[in-house]
Amino acid sequence: MAMTREEFLKSSGLTVKVLELWIEQEWLAPEKTPSGLLFGEIDIARARLIGELQSGIGANEAGIDVILHLMDQLHGMRRALAELRREMGKAAV
Amino acid sequence: MKSPYEVLGVPSTATAAEMQSAYRKLAKKLHPDLNPGDKAAEEKFKEVAAAYDLLGDADKRKRFDAGEIDASGAERPPRQNYYRDYAGGPAEHPYADASGYADFMDGDDMFADLLRRSQKARANRPGDDRHYHLEIGFADSIVGATRRITLPDGATLDVKIPPGLVSGQTIRLKGKGAPGFGTGGPGDALIEVEVLPDTRFARDGDDITIELPISLSEAVFGGCVRVPTATGAVTMAVPKGSNTGTTLRLKGKGAPKRGGGFGDQFVKLKVVLPSPPDPELEAFVSGWEKGKSFNPREEG
Numbered sequence: 001m002a003m004t005r006e007e008f009l010k011s012s013g014l015t016v017k018v019l020e021l022w023i024e025q026e027w028l029a030p031e032k033t034p035s036g037l038l039f040g041e042i043d044i045a046r047a048r049l050i051g052e053l054q055s056g057i058g059a060n061e062a063g064i065d066v067i068l069h070l071m072d073q074l075h076g077m078r079r080a081l082a083e084l085r086r087e088m089g090k091a092a093v
Numbered sequence: 094m095k096s097p098y099e100v101l102g103v104p105s106t107a108t109a110a111e112m113q114s115a116y117r118k119l120a121k122k123l124h125p126d127l128n129p130g131d132k133a134a135e136e137k138f139k140e141v142a143a144a145y146d147l148l149g150d151a152d153k154r155k156r157f158d159a160g161e162i163d164a165s166g167a168e169r170p171p172r173q174n175y176y177r178d179y180a181g182g183p184a185e186h187p188y189a190d191a192s193g194y195a196d197f198m199d200g201d202d203m204f205a206d207l208l209r210r211s212q213k214a215r216a217n218r219p220g221d222d223r224h225y226h227l228e229i230g231f232a233d234s235i236v237g238a239t240r241r242i243t244l245p246d247g248a249t250l251d252v253k254i255p256p257g258l259v260s261g262q263t264i265r266l267k268g269k270g271a272p273g274f275g276t277g278g279p280g281d282a283l284i285e286v287e288v289l290p291d292t293r294f295a296r297d298g299d300d301i302t303i304e305l306p307i308s309l310s311e312a313v314f315g316g317c318v319r320v321p322t323a324t325g326a327v328t329m330a331v332p333k334g335s336n337t338g339t340t341l342r343l344k345g346k347g348a349p350k351r352g353g354g355f356g357d358q359f360v361k362l363k364v365v366l367p368s369p370p371d372p373e374l375e376a377f378v379s380g381w382e383k384g385k386s387f388n389p390r391e392e393g
Contacts, residue, residue, distance in 0.1 A: 002245045004245065029188065031187070035247025040179075042186050045174050045175060046176050049175070056142075057120050067127075072190040076189055077193045078181050079189070080194055
């Protein structure tokens with residue numbers, strides 16, 4: 001469910017400074033609403049992934065930029081593939 | 094079970110730096126988010142992460158080497174969700190990126206056509222439903238009410254609670270959910286309403302039950318008493334010779350019925366003696382012969 005900025009900080013364990021930096025770098029893209037930023041569970045999972053890329057795998061800023069960009073393209077392709085499969089299943093009937 | 098050293102593929106003499114480098118090499122290969130299509134990656138990664146959790150921490154490693162803790166103590170709590178679980182799902186999200194296959198949509202073959210169609214279907218998807226929880230008092234659940242809830246984005250929503258609502262019922266406000274995409278309309282707001290328990294009233298279908306304390310003289314002589322109902326207190330006649338357990342009916346004071354009309358309110362009387370005991374009453378009862386011979390446990 002949707003979270004406010006404070007709830008997201010608590011749940012993700014990020015500091016305000018790190019969160020601002022990651023949003024500026026477009027690593028995180030919370031929904032902008034009149035009353036402030038709104039985060040979802042996908043943002044929590046993404047923040048955790050960025051943390052693991054940084055400390056676990058040792059990727060630097062540029063590396064994380066590239067990984068996230070390619071990863072989102074890969075997921076986009078996987079979705080398109082899944083939908084193609086569904087469409088083709090429909091067409092076969 | 095493999096030892097954590099075997100899992101990471103390092104000798105037990107490995108330095109912290111060697112350990113980290115071995116872990117990084119394995120994590121790059123096995124991290125579930127770097128292998129979105131490999132279901133087995135999660136298990137393998139968990140094993141490696143648990144091993145590094147133990148050996149990557151100098152203190153834990155020392156205790157492990159000394160036999161104070163075993164490898165099972167290093168097991169991580171099962172992690173529920175990776176990024177891939179959200180990003181790869183059918184739900185729309187801000188990180189979706191079609192640039193990896195955009196060029197494939199330009200052709201006029203069947204494949205491009207299918208891609209374009211699925212892209213369009215997603216582009217005009219209706220918004221998601223949003224779920225809320227609302228608590229109301231018993232009286233409001235019977236007579237109905239209007240409640241204003243504040244949404245996470247600061248907007249407010251007026252929820253009309255229909256009379257006679259039952260706890261757990263869901264109210265659907267069409268079009269008050271998340272905004273849709275393209276020509277897809279917004280989703281709905283679904284508000285689950287919980288009726289808070291009431292100390293006096295209880296609900297039994299369309300009827301309402303209540304227990305009403307009365308005095309001994311009201312029980313013996315009858316009289317008029319005030320009874321609370323969901324719509325306010327009313328006057329009710331207690332017949333002469335009423336008893337604990339006597340149930341009286343207030344017609345039409347229950348919840349509204351589905352097909353029209355109302356249920357009833359049932360008032361169960363409870364005779365309450367004065368406290369502390371009254372000496373005059375005690376004196377009367379001690380001289381009351383018939384009262385002594387009456388045994389309510391004996392079936393007439």
